[in-house]
Amino acid sequence: MQFSLGAIQYFWPKAHVQAFYRRAAESNVDIVYLGETVCSKRRELSLVDYLQIAHQLREAGKQVCLSTMTLLEAPSELRELRKYCDNGEFMVEANDVAAAQFLREQQLPFIAGAAINIYNQHSLRRMISMGLKRWVMPVELSRHWLQQLLAQPLIADIRDCFEVEVFSFGHLPLAWSGRCFTARSENRHKDQCQLCCINYPDGRPVSNQEGEPMFVLNGIQTQSGQRYNLVNQLHSMHGLVDIVRLSPQSALYSDQQDTFAWLEKFRANQLGAAPQPLASSDSNGYWLQLAGFKQELG
Template sequence: MKLSLGPLQYFWPRERVLAFYRAAAGWPLDAIYLGETVCSKRRELRTRDWLALAEELAASGKQIVLSTLALLEAESELGALRRLVENGRFLVEANDMSAVQLCRERGLAFVGGPTLNVYNARALRLLCEDGMCRLVLGVEQGRELVHALRAQTEAEGGTVPELEIIAWGRLPLAYSARCFTARAFDVAKDQCGFRCLEHPDGLPLATREGQPFLTINGIQIQGREVCDLGPELPELRAAGIEVLRLSPQAEGMEDVVRRFHEAREADTPLPRVGARNGYWHGVPGMDLPVAE
């Protein structure tokens, strides 16, 4: 199995981002995803900076993939998307259908991001015809769907592309044109003051009763728990999952990477450190205990 470092979901200062990825170049990873996927206002690194960083990290021998926004709202964002797609060297992770369309028009292979909503073999086949070479499963797509997709595709004489799953990190559950972080501080989205910089792992959200519930991350809502599919590694391998995506976090990321690397090398499951991912098991995530 391969290990990938997923795109950074949070908003960090420029120097912190650069230091993080330069350190990641020395970690036992097979692929590194770069780029802003959540909010176009996060401009500590612009498109040219991500491209320059991709060139720098490519020297490590790892596959570098450029990730696109999950929600485009302006012509300027479409222009930035075109520059990513037309980079001329690196594979692109398409996180919405406009990115898929641009790759298809140019005859470029691409990674299908977790926000593309692939739920059946027909959708999978159409995207593969467009050039999709790898699919990152959506957060709610568990083992039953994986088995169904494979069975349906093979029954029709097709081939399932390389499958990737989020094996570590808070799961992104929803996106909105509104900014949840700005709303939490009672400021307008366009005058947010980049409050996300103050929350390098997102802003915890509690219920009215004070119970921990979700995590706010700009226009994105995440689950509260850091989900861990380490104990399910044998099951993931048997299901044909070929890439384990580890989502960046502010502290301790190297330890997370090395933990998964040692487990795949030894071909053994890991003891649970984070929360169970209920979606993989076909139940609501909150129905399962955080630790075993």
């Protein structure tokens, strides 16, 4: 079982991003994803900057992948997408079917991100025929669903041709919109947002009327209010999951948010020998076929 760091979902200052990836280079992570996946207005780092970080991580022995935007809204974003696909060195995580098509045209292998809606054997088989080599399962699906899909006739005979990756830690990316909810929460128009999401390094929490976490606003992306945490479900992934993904958190507020501390907890509990206490705001429901916000112990 390998462990990956997904692309940073939030808008962090360039120095913060660079410091994070210096720690990643020194960590026990196996795979690192780089790139802006949420909003093209977030330009603290360019593709050139990400490629420089990618080379540093590769020299440190990490496998590096580039992640593309999830919602494309302008021709300029398509041009940037082509640059990612044409990088010539690193495998690309396609978070939109346009990226998958570009990579197919160049006969390049690719990773299908969780935002690409692959829910059955026919869709997965089709993407494999296009060049898919790694598949990140949609975040709302369960272990039972994954087990059933991998046992289907169209997939079982080619299971060794691709890897399965599961989002296992962090606020779940649930939806994307043409509107920017972070800007709206500050009474700003999207075109005059002043990049206010940089003020929320872990997104802007939204609670329901009972004061319970409901969602996290992250620009045009809406995330789960609870932090998804499958640290105690790793034993149930053996034989099904090749790569466990952790989504970076800012670690500005407490050790409970330190991504690399959690990476070590995940590694220690691969066989279930070192179970970890979960915060009351953690959830694991989707993996267990429960409501997404639920937390089941054990």
